[in-house]
Amino acid sequence: xxxxxxxxxxxxxxxxxxxxxxxxxxxxxxxxxxxxxxxxxxxxxxxxxxxxxxxxxxxxxxxxxxxxxxxxxxxxxxxxxxxxxxxxxxxxxxxxxxxxxxxxxxx
Amino acid sequence: xxxxxxxxxxxxxxxxxxxxxxxxxxxxxxxxxxxxxxxxxxxxxxxxxxxxxxxxxxxxxxxxxxxxxxxxxxxxxxxxxxxxxxxxxxxxxxxxxxxxxxxxxxxxxxxxxxxxxxxxxxxxxxxxxxxxxxxxxxxxxxxxxxxxxxxxxxxxxxxxxxxxxxxxxxxxxxxxxxxxxxxxxxxxxxxxxxxxxxxxxxxxxxxxxxxxxxxxxxxxxxxxxxxxxxxxxxxxxxxxxxxxxxxxxxxxxxxxxxxxxxxxxxxxxxxxxxxxxxxxxxxxxxxxxxxxxxxxxxxxxxxxxxxxxxxxxxxxxxxxxxxxxxxxxxxxxxxxxxxxxxxxxxxxxxxxxxxxxxxxxxxxxxxxxxxxxxxxxxxxxxxxxxxxxxxxxxxx
Numbered sequence: 001x002x003x004x005x006x007x008x009x010x011x012x013x014x015x016x017x018x019x020x021x022x023x024x025x026x027x028x029x030x031x032x033x034x035x036x037x038x039x040x041x042x043x044x045x046x047x048x049x050x051x052x053x054x055x056x057x058x059x060x061x062x063x064x065x066x067x068x069x070x071x072x073x074x075x076x077x078x079x080x081x082x083x084x085x086x087x088x089x090x091x092x093x094x095x096x097x098x099x100x101x102x103x104x105x106x107x
Numbered sequence: 108x109x110x111x112x113x114x115x116x117x118x119x120x121x122x123x124x125x126x127x128x129x130x131x132x133x134x135x136x137x138x139x140x141x142x143x144x145x146x147x148x149x150x151x152x153x154x155x156x157x158x159x160x161x162x163x164x165x166x167x168x169x170x171x172x173x174x175x176x177x178x179x180x181x182x183x184x185x186x187x188x189x190x191x192x193x194x195x196x197x198x199x200x201x202x203x204x205x206x207x208x209x210x211x212x213x214x215x216x217x218x219x220x221x222x223x224x225x226x227x228x229x230x231x232x233x234x235x236x237x238x239x240x241x242x243x244x245x246x247x248x249x250x251x252x253x254x255x256x257x258x259x260x261x262x263x264x265x266x267x268x269x270x271x272x273x274x275x276x277x278x279x280x281x282x283x284x285x286x287x288x289x290x291x292x293x294x295x296x297x298x299x300x301x302x303x304x305x306x307x308x309x310x311x312x313x314x315x316x317x318x319x320x321x322x323x324x325x326x327x328x329x330x331x332x333x334x335x336x337x338x339x340x341x342x343x344x345x346x347x348x349x350x351x352x353x354x355x356x357x358x359x360x361x362x363x364x365x366x367x368x369x370x371x372x373x374x375x376x377x378x379x380x381x382x383x384x385x386x387x388x389x390x391x392x393x394x395x396x397x398x399x400x401x402x403x404x405x406x407x408x409x410x411x412x413x414x415x416x417x418x419x420x421x422x423x424x425x426x427x428x429x430x431x432x433x434x435x436x437x438x439x440x441x442x443x444x445x446x447x448x449x450x451x452x453x454x455x456x457x458x459x460x461x462x463x464x465x466x467x468x469x470x471x472x473x474x475x476x477x478x479x480x481x482x483x484x485x486x487x488x489x490x491x492x493x494x495x496x497x498x499x500x501x502x503x
Contacts, residue, residue, distance in 0.1 A: 042167075
């Protein structure tokens with residue numbers, strides 16, 4: 001898959017995994033497993049980039065006697081997911097055109 | 108097979124080029140990843156292996172975010188990363204990194220020291236009109252401060268965090284505030300920046316105060332009066348200005364002790380390496396033991412005996428009077444008495460000098476083994492016996 005496309009996809013995946021409720025690193029990886037095999041070293045720069053872009057915020061909370069970082073989606077992060085949906089609707093239209101059985105002529 | 112700390116050390120060694128914030132954040136991220144896997148049921152070795160190989164992770168970390176490592180879509184094996192041949196510069200960097208590993212080890216400990224500071228919050232416990240008369244306060248690094256309560260309610264305010272909590276409860280007429288140890292972080296003695304236990308007291312007169320603190324200091328202002336007060340600190344200092352009627356006992360290991368105003372029937376101070384300063388007190392009997400700190404008394408008038416012994420610190424008294432015996436012993440420090448007096452004095456110094464002036468005439472018996480002796484002649488007044496081995500004796 002094209003690297004730029006992949007990056008946008010992975011960003012959206014991570015945002016989607018924290019859309020319903022805040023989550024933490026290992027849980028995000030587990031949640032995405034059915035869709036994307038993501039390693040720690042892949043997830044980390046994504047989380048940092050999303051934090052810098054203010055699409056998520058990080059808060060530490062106590063868990064079993066240690067502190068764990070939880071990632072919370074921001075309003076801008078939710079907006080990004082909406083943008084992603086719109087982008088992909090466009091992409092879907094293009095996909096339909098590409099795989100059409102009956103040649104490339106417009107109707 | 109690496110364990111968690113070995114993995115983190117190996118990873119740290121490979122990414123020392125990063126800015127400190129990024130470095131610590133990255134290590135914390137991977138530490139958390141390992142801990143979460145362990146919590147999920149993996150052993151420590153399994154968790155570390157599952158997170159990855161420190162060398163490969165370091166390459167991924169040090170690459171710019173633009174270059175993503177290959178990600179398989181729902182494919183179990185991780186896509187292999189290309190190994191770049193190490194440049195000469197990288198080889199030199201590795202040699203430096205090896206030398207920095209010791210500093211890195213310290214860095215891990217320092218990072219964990221600061222870690223407890225996150226999410227610290229002030230907690231408030233109130234005991235309204237609950238008939239509290241005595242206190243048992245036990246802290247670690249937190250400073251213990253007693254303060255007058257302006258609202259007439261007994262309140263405890265302390266800083267708590269994920270790694271530091273207190274149990275605060277009332278038993279009968281005694282208020283207890285005791286620090287709870289939590290988790291492995293207490294091994295490092297994690298100390299928070301704002302670390303205190305403040306006890307606000309609505310009244311002035313109370314029964315007993317019992318305080319034990321490790322490295323936090325203890326501060327008791329003059330607004331209060333206790334029947335007894337026992338204070339034990341390890342490396343924190345003690346500032347005590349309240350009044351005490353029966354017994355005041357203070358023990359400090361390396362912190363200094365400063366006491367004013369209190370006039371207990373019995374005063375005991377024991378200090379190991381910190382100094383002790385007592386001023387403007389009217390106690391009954393006084394017993395002071397010092398190891399290497401100096402002893403300074405000023406304006407202390409005892410109605411009973413005063414005994415002070417010091418190992419290597421010096422003793423300086425100014426306007427110190429005992430209606431009883433004054434017994435001073437110093438091993439390697441000197442003794443100086445200025446405008447002091449007692450019914451009888453016994454002063455012994457091993458290698459220091461003894462000098463000063465007493466307010467009333469005394470019968471001096473002075474013996475210096477190798478130093479000079481100069482004392483007033485005459486034989487009226489109480490006995491003043493002075494002995495020193497290698498110092499001199501000089502009384503006006």
